[in-house]
Amino acid sequence: MSGATARLTDLGFAAGWRAVRMLPEPAARRVFDRAGTWAAGRRGKGVRQLTANLRVATKERLGEAELDELTVRAMRSYARYWQEAFRLPSMDHRRIVEETELVGLEHLERVRNEGRGLILSLPHSGNWDAAAIWFIDWLGGPFMTVAERLQPESLYQRFLDYRESLGMRVVPLTGGERPSSTVLREWLDDGGSACLLVDRDFGRAGVPVTFFDRPTTMPSGPAVLADQTGAAIIPSTCQFTGRGWRIVFHPEVPVAGPGRLRDRVAGAMQGVADGFTASIGEQPEDWHMLGRIWADVPPDPGPP
Structure with a gap:
């Protein structure tokens, strides 16, 4: 550019x-x-x-x-x-909180009652910024998220200011004073919560998963952080209702257990993909995936 x-x-x-x-x-x-x-x-x-x-x-x-x-x-x-x-x-943020429907809130409440950190893994669906307002209200404080650097830098700063004005703590994916994974790990170690968008093909750097019966990859970050900190991964999907919003929370995806870390991470991210498959399949019009996510699914042909 x-x-x-x-x-x-x-x-x-x-x-x-x-x-x-x-x-x-x-x-x-x-x-x-x-x-x-x-x-x-x-x-x-x-x-x-x-x-x-x-x-x-x-x-x-x-x-x-x-x-x-x-x-x-x-x-x-x-x-x-x-x-x-x-x-x-x-x-009016109170209106957003009051007009947000919740499915599966008991999964979040159980983790909070256990005093553990929360990692909400989300797809690009509905309005995750509106969901953030509800989540901050429910938490009684901020959560942390990661932002990719946009070009120009002034536009990245504009989005950073916007999301922080809603109450989020935002760390850059790259170019920060410390690695984003380190900052997130410390935050979750202290019982904090994080929201991470993960429905994108990471290629060789990602974890192989099956998503809507097709192979792709997703980032390993949520599962690795959960293993390091004891935080719970909750697949979560945002949707629109007529004039309001809905958030669907799925059961915690387990990471801890026997076996190699690599296999447990892959199993956890497959659980995230399965949660997304279920909720996106119910309301696919709210899935805003305009990028390529499966290697064997290119764009439809253009106009003649």
């Missing part, structure tokens, strides 16, 4: 944050809903990859017309995420 393009990108996000907050919520939602429909109709590379991914997530049971309709709903869902992201700092 050239310096001029990077600067324009940052300015575009800054303008979006200001403009969307000024709109009444119904108007903002209509604008972004139309934008999602428009983006789906353009069928750019990301949208075509989303369609290919949704074909796998629905186990190829949909006809092409139904799949196209699902892609439109998914892009509207993705647009809703961005509309809410721009508005969250000025939204």
Whole structure:
């Protein structure tokens, strides 16, 4: 990205944050809903990859017309995420807490009652920033997460400030004063909680898993941290409801036990993938995966 393009990108996000907050919520939602429909109709590379991914997530049971309709709903869902992201700092956080439906909360409560740390492993689904507001309220304090460095640096700082304004503690994946894994381990050792997005293909650096019956990889970090600190891994999926939000918490994925660490880590991340498969499969339109996650699933062909 050239310096001029990077600067324009940052300015575009800054303008979006200001403009969307000024709109009444119904108007903002209509604008972004139309934008999602428009983006789906353009069928750019990301949208075509989303369609290919949704074909796998629905186990190829949909006809092409139904799949196209699902892609439109998914892009509207993705647009809703961005509309809410721009508005969250000025939204009533109490409303978000009250309008968030919870499935499987007992899995979190059991871990908290045991005094252990929590690692919520999430896919790119629904609005994880809104879920963060609920989680911080439930914890009574911050949790830690990791952020990849965006270009330009000013845009990365803008997102860093945004997420910290919601109450998160954010550490950079690379380029920090200390390795992010070290900072996370110390935080979890003290009984803290962390949220980590993990539905991405890590290639040779990742752990092999089966996701929707196809091989891919996921990062080993959550399982390694759980083994080091005794924290619990809880696969968690965010979804949208009509005007609110839903978080689905799955049972703890075990890591401790006999056998080699490598095998236990692989087993734990397979458990995470299985949890994602179940909840994404129930509401696939909220899975915003516009990137390639399976090596053998390229984007659908472009327009002729």
